[in-house]
Amino acid sequence: MSNLVSVNPVKKAAEISSREFLVFSLGDEEYAIDILKVQEIRGYENVTRIANAPDFIKGVANLRGVIVPIVDLRLKFRLASADYTQQTVVIVINIGTRVVGIVVDQVSDVMTLTAEQIKPPPEFGISLPLDYIHGLGNLEERMLVLVDIERLLTSEELAIVERVGE
Amino acid sequence: MDISDFYSTFFEEAEELLGDMEAHLLALDVDNPDMEQLNAIFRAAHSIKGGAGTFGFEALQRTTHLLENLLDYTRRGELTLRRDIVDTFLEAKDMLHDQLDAYRQGVEPDAEAMARICEVLRKLALEEIGEPASEVAPAATPPPASGGAGQSLSVALLGVSESDRKLLIEELGQLGDVLETRGEDDRYEVLMQSTASADDIEAVMCFIVEPEQLDIRGISPEQLPVPVKAPEPPPKAETKSAARPAVDSRDSGANSSIRVPVAKVDHIINLVGELIITQSMLNQVVEDSEFTGDGGFASGLSLLQRTARDLQEAVMSVRMVPMDYVFSRFPRLVRDLAGKLGKDVELITEGKSTELDKSLTERIIDPLTHLVRNSLDHGLETPELRAAAGKPGTGRLTLSAQHQGGNILIEVSDDGAGLDRERILAKARSNGLPVSDNMSDEEVWQLIFAPGFSTAEAVSDVSGRGVGMDVVKRNIQAMGGHVDVLSEAGQGTRTRIVLPLTLAILDGMSVRVGEETFILPVSAVIESLQPRADDLYTMAGGDVLLKVREDYLPLVALHHAMEVSGAVTDPTSAIVVIVQGEGRRYALLVDELVGQQQVVVKNLETNYRKVPGVSAATILGDGSVALILDIPDLHRLSQSKKASDAVARNSTVFSSKEVSAS
Numbered sequence: 001m002s003n004l005v006s007v008n009p010v011k012k013a014a015e016i017s018s019r020e021f022l023v024f025s026l027g028d029e030e031y032a033i034d035i036l037k038v039q040e041i042r043g044y045e046n047v048t049r050i051a052n053a054p055d056f057i058k059g060v061a062n063l064r065g066v067i068v069p070i071v072d073l074r075l076k077f078r079l080a081s082a083d084y085t086q087q088t089v090v091i092v093i094n095i096g097t098r099v100v101g102i103v104v105d106q107v108s109d110v111m112t113l114t115a116e117q118i119k120p121p122p123e124f125g126i127s128l129p130l131d132y133i134h135g136l137g138n139l140e141e142r143m144l145v146l147v148d149i150e151r152l153l154t155s156e157e158l159a160i161v162e163r164v165g166e
Numbered sequence: 167m168d169i170s171d172f173y174s175t176f177f178e179e180a181e182e183l184l185g186d187m188e189a190h191l192l193a194l195d196v197d198n199p200d201m202e203q204l205n206a207i208f209r210a211a212h213s214i215k216g217g218a219g220t221f222g223f224e225a226l227q228r229t230t231h232l233l234e235n236l237l238d239y240t241r242r243g244e245l246t247l248r249r250d251i252v253d254t255f256l257e258a259k260d261m262l263h264d265q266l267d268a269y270r271q272g273v274e275p276d277a278e279a280m281a282r283i284c285e286v287l288r289k290l291a292l293e294e295i296g297e298p299a300s301e302v303a304p305a306a307t308p309p310p311a312s313g314g315a316g317q318s319l320s321v322a323l324l325g326v327s328e329s330d331r332k333l334l335i336e337e338l339g340q341l342g343d344v345l346e347t348r349g350e351d352d353r354y355e356v357l358m359q360s361t362a363s364a365d366d367i368e369a370v371m372c373f374i375v376e377p378e379q380l381d382i383r384g385i386s387p388e389q390l391p392v393p394v395k396a397p398e399p400p401p402k403a404e405t406k407s408a409a410r411p412a413v414d415s416r417d418s419g420a421n422s423s424i425r426v427p428v429a430k431v432d433h434i435i436n437l438v439g440e441l442i443i444t445q446s447m448l449n450q451v452v453e454d455s456e457f458t459g460d461g462g463f464a465s466g467l468s469l470l471q472r473t474a475r476d477l478q479e480a481v482m483s484v485r486m487v488p489m490d491y492v493f494s495r496f497p498r499l500v501r502d503l504a505g506k507l508g509k510d511v512e513l514i515t516e517g518k519s520t521e522l523d524k525s526l527t528e529r530i531i532d533p534l535t536h537l538v539r540n541s542l543d544h545g546l547e548t549p550e551l552r553a554a555a556g557k558p559g560t561g562r563l564t565l566s567a568q569h570q571g572g573n574i575l576i577e578v579s580d581d582g583a584g585l586d587r588e589r590i591l592a593k594a595r596s597n598g599l600p601v602s603d604n605m606s607d608e609e610v611w612q613l614i615f616a617p618g619f620s621t622a623e624a625v626s627d628v629s630g631r632g633v634g635m636d637v638v639k640r641n642i643q644a645m646g647g648h649v650d651v652l653s654e655a656g657q658g659t660r661t662r663i664v665l666p667l668t669l670a671i672l673d674g675m676s677v678r679v680g681e682e683t684f685i686l687p688v689s690a691v692i693e694s695l696q697p698r699a700d701d702l703y704t705m706a707g708g709d710v711l712l713k714v715r716e717d718y719l720p721l722v723a724l725h726h727a728m729e730v731s732g733a734v735t736d737p738t739s740a741i742v743v744i745v746q747g748e749g750r751r752y753a754l755l756v757d758e759l760v761g762q763q764q765v766v767v768k769n770l771e772t773n774y775r776k777v778p779g780v781s782a783a784t785i786l787g788d789g790s791v792a793l794i795l796d797i798p799d800l801h802r803l804s805q806s807k808k809a810s811d812a813v814a815r816n817s818t819v820f821s822s823k824e825v826s827a828s
Contacts, residue, residue: 048791049682051728052778052803060774062785065436069774099773160774 021137023109023144024091027079029127031104032111032137032144039092039099041107044070044084057160061101063092069160072103076158077127095150100160102153111144113137118146131155176217177270178425183210184263185494191255192497196247204241207255211237214262225275226265232287233258245294253505254290256498258283321356322349322381428524431484435670438481439766439785442474446787482670486521489567489576492531493518496538496565503542510549510559511542516566522574523668529645530576530665533638537578537661538563540634545582545659555656557581573647574667579660585611585653593619611651615639643748645669646689674765674784674794677743677756679725680732683792684756685765685784690797692744692751694759697737708808712742712753719744720801723755727779727804733757747797754800767794779803 021032042063047070049059056076060067070090074082082103090101121133126145132152137144154161187210190203211234218227233255239245261283268275321338323331331354338344342360349355449467493515504511522530546561553559566577587610594601594613601613613619617636642649647665666672666689673688701713702721710721721742725733734740734757742753765784770777770793781796 046788046790048783048793050774050777050780050793051730052807060770060783060791062789062791065440065768065785067768067770067773067783067785067791 018112018114021111021113023111024104024107026074026105030142030144032146033149035110037093037149039094042090042092044088044090044103058103066099068099068101070101070103079127093149095153100153176221180214180217180266183214184259186210187259188498191252192501194252196249196252199247208237208241223269225280226262229262229280229284232284236287236291239295254286258287318359320383323354324379324381325352326354326379435481438478442478443785443787443789445470445474485524487524487527488518489520489522490518492527493565499538500563507542508548509546509561511546511561511563514562514564517568520567520569520574525669526645526665533641536634536638541578541580545580547583572667573664576663577660579658581658584655584657584659590614611653670767671764672767675762676760678758678760679756680730682730685792685794686743688762690745690747692746694741694743697742699738702737714744719751719753721753721755722801722804727800727807745797750801752801
């Protein structure tokens with residue numbers, strides 16, 4: 001087909017689907033989530049433990065009067081070691097009306113990715129289950145794992161959200 | 167802007183109007199009706215009809231129209247009121263309410279029910295007035311009061327934005343012929359010819375604009391614009407409101423309250439809570455640093471503290487609504503039920519202005535309704551029986567509310583027959599409850615709160631299905647309150663409900679276990695003590711009992727239930743708090759009592775899920791979160807943990823990891 005016909009739609013689609021992502025690291029892997037889901041980033045402190053919960057639920061924290069659960073994905077998916085250092089931060093995520101904090105090793109960047117830069121995820125080699133991966137972001141030397149954070153945090157596996165009938 | 171944006175306003179206002187209508191109808195003295203009340207009832211119907219026409223709610227409009235006609239005859243003295251006519255009006259009002267609900271849910275109202283009530287109203291008009299009630303089909307038909315082929319009107323819109331104006335002009339177009347429009351934002355005039363009266367136009371439009379934004383007056387036909395000819399100057403003198411700026415269009419003395427979503431209030435409460443925490447952190451910092459500064463700093467800080475507390479109180483009071491909100495729905499219920507049961511009942515309400523948290527008023531309605539039904543059905547006797555007992559024929563049912571410290575006391579009392587001790591005991595025996603004849607009256611009365619307990623001889627559609635008092639009790643306990651009954655044979659029954667004023671604040675006792683702080687509701691705490699080794703008894707299953715005076719109470723170690731490490735495990739060097747919940751008492755082992763304070767209750771389920779043994783959370787003075795313990799649930803949790811521990815001990819190969827992962 002002629003170039004004229006094919007180039008334009010592709011470019012258009014790329015513009016529409018180019019989105020901004022917040023890049024963070026868990027262990028040696030770099031992950032990225034849709035920045036529109038991020039409410040804020042805060043330090044890891046003052047988390048009150050919740051008894052009889054799985055170990056990756058670190059507890060709850062006070063976010064200006066709102067009680068927010070804090071999840072450590074490193075523990076859930078056995079990523080590297082789960083140390084708490086100066087760099088350890090909590091990304092506060094909005095899913096619908098809910099607010100959840102996730103512990104990450106480090107927040108590095110905000111990146112814009114176009115649709116062309118997003119590739120389907122490989123079958124293996126990523127610590128997170130494929131169900132929660134949108135795709136891979138290719139950026140020169142770096143490879144970003146794009147996480148479907150909403151799906152992940154509302155998953156039965158994490159059991160943060162109580163389901164009807166439970 | 168779309169007209170559907172005004173739907174919710176209409177629904178709310180119509181709901182209020184219907185409430186007013188019912189209150190007036192109930193208060194109406196049939197033999198000597200008060201003109202003011204009749205007018206008020208008429209006006210309510212009229213406004214609803216107008217709004218319904220505007221929004222195209224045809225069923226609602228038609229039903230209201232028939233009712234309005236009858237009300238019009240009544241207020242003009244052409245229809246003489248009787249009790250059964252008032253009943254019909256009330257029925258029609260209920261119908262309107264149903265229709266309103268249907269429209270609110272976006273469905274068409276039940277056509278059959280509407281046809282039925284319309285038939286009743288038409289028949290009433292035919293019989294009493296001797297003329298058929300006028301049918302209505304087109305939108306916003308003029309009421310019979312206005313007549314003629316039409317009149318010329320000037321409708322001035324004061325301070326109405328352009329988008330609203332367009333909408334209004336469309337509306338006016340349905341009411342008559344719009345001949346000309348002119349003017350600016352602050353005064354925009356619509357000249358029109360209409361068969362509708364000024365009142366009608368106002369009724370229709372006041373769902374979109376405030377009444378004082380309208381200035382409607384009749385004008386002589388000459389003042390109307392004639393085609394080709396230049397428009398006449400605006401009719402007559404401008405009213406004083408002409409200069410009113412658009413911004414204060416909603417601000418008038420008549421409108422002294424505003425509607426605010428509860429979520430907004432809760433958000434303010436959250437922020438105020440944060441302010442107080444920040445303020446106490448500041449205090450802490452100053453104390454720790456031994457910074458004295460000058461006197462101005464210290465006094466400024468204490469002023470901040472006081473203002474913050476006042477602010478918190480003021481914000482909390484926004485959530486409070488008077489008990490009238492609850493009580494106002496009972497006159498109707500009592501009237502209908504008494505009629506159905508053939509009883510003569512006078513309802514007395516006391517303490518209507520007593521305030522209670524909005525969320526609690528909503529939850530108290532069902533239990534109270536149940537108690538009132540019970541009193542009417544089982545408590546109060548028929549006039550004949552009352553006369554035989556030497557009591558006045560009219561029974562008295564009293565609803566009262568009053569503040570008592572941090573609680574509200576709500577009472578439902580009647581001067582009926584009282585509870586029947588023998589029958590309750592007999593019923594309890596047949597239900598297999600452990601009873602004896604020498605139980606005290608108080609203990610016997612408590613039996614009616616047992617599940618499946620009903621002494622009504624026949625199951626009526628009023629009450630007596632045996633689901634009831636236990637649900638009442640459970641609901642009230644769920645609100646952090648309790649209920650008890652006093653009764654005397656032949657003298658009546660009095661049910662007392664004690665509730666906390668708000669669920670948003672709780673009197674808490676903070677306790678420390680290991681490094682962690684937990685909050686116990688003070689209402690659940692009976693006493694605390696340091697156990698002696700002699701008073702501890704270890705049972706076969708590993709359970710420990712603590713002897714407190716005559717009672718043996720199970721010991722629940724908080725550090726075990728809540729998996730706290732580093733806690734004091736030897737009971738004799740720790741503290742036990744005797745707690746009570748859902749009628750069960752136990753001893754809770756903690757390291758230390760820290761203090762007592764009011765805490766703001768925060769829901770954990772908003773962003774997380776239900777946590778076993780925990781009812782909610784709160785934020786402490788240092789900004790950290792502390793969990794508020796759920797006393798009954800904590801006991802259950804501790805039992806199930808003991809059970810799973812036993813399993814873990816028995817299964818040696820599949821170690822505890824398997825158990826905790828399940």
